[in-house]
Amino acid sequence: MKSIIQASAVIKNAFQSPRGVLLTLALTSLLSCGFGVTENNSALAIPRLDSTQLSQRPESKLPKAIANQILQDASKRSGIPKRQLQITQVTSKTFGNPCEFNFGEICTKEYNPVEGWEVVVRVGQDSWTYHVDKSGKQIVLDPKVSGLQALPKAIADAILSDASKRSGVGTADLKITQATLKTFGNPCQFSFGEVCTQQYDPVEGWEIIVKLKEQSWTYHVNKSGSQIVLDPKVSATEKS
Structure with a gap:
């Protein structure tokens, strides 16, 4: 010490x-x-990050006019206002051929490239995937997307009205339980044909199931809603 x-x-x-x-x-x-x-x-x-790098958004790679077209399509299909939708991902892609561009599950190896983008849109709690070409003239929604949300209200109302007329049950007692976006190979397949040629003449639309009391009815409807076809196997008593 x-x-x-x-x-x-x-x-x-x-x-x-x-x-x-x-x-x-x-x-x-x-x-x-x-x-x-x-x-x-x-x-x-430790260099400083440029604030502009942090503020870049995914849709900046996509022309504004095309982004607006995609959002308008998603809004029309879902019934959700465009301002509540958001593009969350944009990927520049070269699709091998039109079949791949159109989300075909079985495509040939033909190389006929389509330049464009794969775009993901946030719709409510779901994410919808679109393919769009560089001109913006072709905008295709993934057919695996939630069909019930994608089905336009006008088409849903038309189907429920048809089911009501055929069955005599009020539309309030009918319910669409499933809607699947589909590409029917040709008009024969669209019309529930059992023996169809292999001709490829696609019809874009939906396969829709309507719940009616103890039964489920299957409809095919094209994209515009101008053609609505009920599965002929359905056991229904039409009103005279």
């Missing part, structure tokens, strides 16, 4: 002497220079 007290007295006297003052100034200068070098090195090692 005595040796510690003596050492403290020696250090105190050293800093109080003229030589001690010079030593203090020298240490202060060295420390200041050292911190300056450290700060400069840190500034070089």
Whole structure:
């Protein structure tokens, strides 16, 4: 303990002497220079991020006019206002051929490229995937998307009205339980034909199931809603 007290007295006297003052100034200068070098090195090692890089949005790669077309389509199908929809992902793609572009599950190996984008739109709690070509003339929604949300209200009302007329049950007691976006190979398949040719003359539309009391009726409807076909196997008593 005595040796510690003596050492403290020696250090105190050293800093109080003229030589001690010079030593203090020298240490202060060295420390200041050292911190300056450290700060400069840190500034070089950790560059600042440009705020514009942080604010870039996915749809910036997509022409605004095409983005608006996609959002309008999603709004029309879902009934959700366009302002409540959001493009969450945009990927520039070269689709191998029109079949791949149209979400075909079984496509030939033919190479007939379609340049465009794969676009993901947030619709309520769902994510819808679109394919769009560079001109914006072809916009295709993934047929696996939730069909009930994608089905336009006007078409749903037309189907329920048809089922009501055929069955005599009020539309309030009918319910669409399933709607699947489909590409029917040709008009024969669309019309529930059992023996159809292999001709490829696609009809874009939906397969829709309506719940009616203890039965389920299956309809095919084209995209415009101008053709509505009930499965002929359905056991129904039409109103005269």
